[in-house]
Amino acid sequence: KAGVTQTPRYLIKTRGQQVTLSCSPISGHRSVSWYQQTPGQGLQFLFEYFSETQRNKGNFPGRFSGRQFSNSRSEMNVSTLELGDSALYLCASSGLAGGLETQYFGPGTRLLVL
């Protein structure tokens, strides 16, 4: 089975721009979660989508948004980029492993905001 794929892998933007990141989950997985990873804060939960509906949301400003399509692929968007948005953005899709939904992560998109 192919793993979680994320595109693009690297991105450089300037302050004030917006960016869209894409995630394709493992085939058959309907839940997609997004996380931001920075050296100072570690991995922080952004939001989770299940069957095209946002099921959970972390403590991030409204500039961070997402959506999920009928084929379970997901996108996240960050508007009005700030320097502090530079991070590794990770997508995870959830599937059953030993009775509990387990999140499997993609390789991430590294975003640099200048």
Next chain:
Amino acid sequence: EDQVTQSPEALRLQEGESSSLNCSYTVSGLRGLFWYRQDPGKGPEFLFTLYSAGEEKEKERLKATLTKKESFLHITAPKPEDSATYLCAVQAAGTASKLTFGTGTRLQVTL
């Protein structure tokens, strides 16, 4: 609020020198505790899920255990290829798929 604390922050071991990584947590209703391994520039790789106190899971040189307040990842006779950051995360009841992560332990295993 759910919290996960990992210690030590960094650990340097010689090949064959066994040790343990600690993950202490506070969560309102633990649904599961997860261990991941992350190599530089890559996404976290799933290792184990633990559900209840007393549970143990093993995989090669790694063994994870769980109590009501903490989890340990025991590394027996490590090899240089075990060098990575090990992340612990908890999932609370009623939070769907949200994971709360610790900041990780950076493990370096030298020859």
